[in-house]
Amino acid sequence: MSRKNIAMMIFMLVATLLLTGCWDVTEPQRMYYVRGVGVDYEDNEYITYLQIINFATVAKTEQANPDAAPTEIGQARGKTVEEAIYKLYRSMDQDVFWGHMTFLLFSEKALQNEHAISVIDTFLRFRETRYHIWVYCTQDPIEDVLLVSPLLKRSPTAAKLSNPKNIAEQNSFVDPINLRQLVIGLNEPSYEISIPYVTINKNWETEQEDTTETSFSGVGVLSKDSFKGFIKGQAARGIEWMSDETNQAEVTVQLNNDEQDHLTVDIKKLSVNVKPIVHNNQAAFDVLLKFNVVLNGFKGKLSSDEVREKVSAEIKKEIMDTFKKGLEMDTDVFRLSEYLYRNNVKVWKKVEQDGKIPLTEDSIRKIDIHINKISPGRKTFAETIEE
Structure with a gap:
């Protein structure tokens, strides 16, 4: 072997040893991925729900893995949303990644008395979340809404709350609102914004069981300092x-x-x-x-x-x-x-x-x-x- 080849091999060996690699990066399979967050308010405490997505059901959007649970819901209470989230961290055995969070769901009580403003501020400031997070409100139990799976057992990433634009071409009853649009609406006249109102629709069934789906049934009107209320059903048609x-x-x-x-x-x-x-x-x-x-x-x-x-x-x-x-x-x-x-x-x-x-x-x-x-x-x- 020539001296030139020996020198080249030594150089490559030294260069390889100097590479740091990605030793401090968590492997994707060792993380939990948040898809949606629900917030309720009761007895002067925030009740925070995290919807964790199972990526075993995401490999094929058309037909998910039938043996895998598509999502799991965790909940905790705290004086702030952050405190409740940290309590949920303690019950998990993997790191949590927030970059795939697609929607934020408020209960009626969470919208009242400016509770929603602090929650919105939390997710706007957090470095892992994005401005393009859809925002909804509901009077149904938060947990029940988060547990709704898409029709035909499709992947949870195809659910309506994550992709409200999917149905806009056929039915544009209520315009979806994301965090960016919500903040703009609250900071410009008339300092109010209409948030899509979500209900659980029970009009679907299979041969084995009844199924449910979420439905946009009106709006909830939020101002910079209060919650005005809901406009639902036929009364919301003019929007x-x-x-x-x-x-x-x-x-x-x-x-x-x-x-x-x-x-x-x-x-x-x-x-x-x-x-x-x-x-x-x-x-x-x-x-x-x-x-x-x-x-x-x-x-x-x-x-x-x-x-x-x-x-x-x-x-x-x-x-x-x-x-x-x-x-x-x-x-x-x-x-x-x-x-x-x-x-x-x-x-x-x-x-x-x-x-x-x-x-x-x-x-x-x-x-x-x-x-x-x-x-x-x-x-x-x-x-x-x-x-």
Whole structure:
């Protein structure tokens, strides 16, 4: 062997010995991964729930390992959320990694009396968590919501609370909110933010058992210093019509003919324009909605004018019902104060009270609806829509 080759081997040996490697890094299989956190409040203590994901069920999203528990839930109490989390650390036998945390779930009590603000601040400051953590609220038991598994026993990473955008293309009832959007909403007029309200849906079953799934059923309205309350079910329908984020929604109307009593249509390509109208330092708002309508099924003759009239009337009604419900709770559910703030900050400064402008039922001066196009869908039967 030549001296050159011997020198090269010695150099490589010395270089190898000098490499430090990753001796202080915890191996992935020796860690627990937090997917979701639930927070409740009772007897002057925070009750913190950690949902730990089992990566044996993640290898295949379409079909998880049937013999592995998809998640486990731990809970502990403390005067602060941090204290409760440290109590949970003591009951674990591996390190905990927070970088995969995808959602934060509040109970009604945890939202009251500014309890939620300190919790939000905790996860914003912690170096391992991210700003893109979805935020929800519920009145159901926190533990029951966290134990809900996706339909067809899919991987827990595919669950709705972790991926709320998955259903947005087909149904945009409530816009999901992440930590970043929540903080922005609480720091800009009207200093309130609507958080998706989650319930447990028990309408599913298999041959062996009944199953459950989570459902978005409204919103909870949180301000910078209090919790306003919930707007649920039909009373919350107006929220989707006042959001540009709505991809697709449905509305059911009653028709005035003998052949068919009701008609359900799809609303697509929704565009929302809110214009503040200022007169004598008083603000009102004109709302303009533009969208397309798709008819999925109907029987008998139906005119386009009738569809436009009925759909427009129903959407106007749902917007006003939600707005009035917000007024009952002393909340600016459509964030009209922010529209005035962006459009005319001088007037906003004159009329605002604690960051939002006084609102009445007459604050929405008018709602104009322009239906761009009505599509009758497939013409399978002889009946069609008449222009």
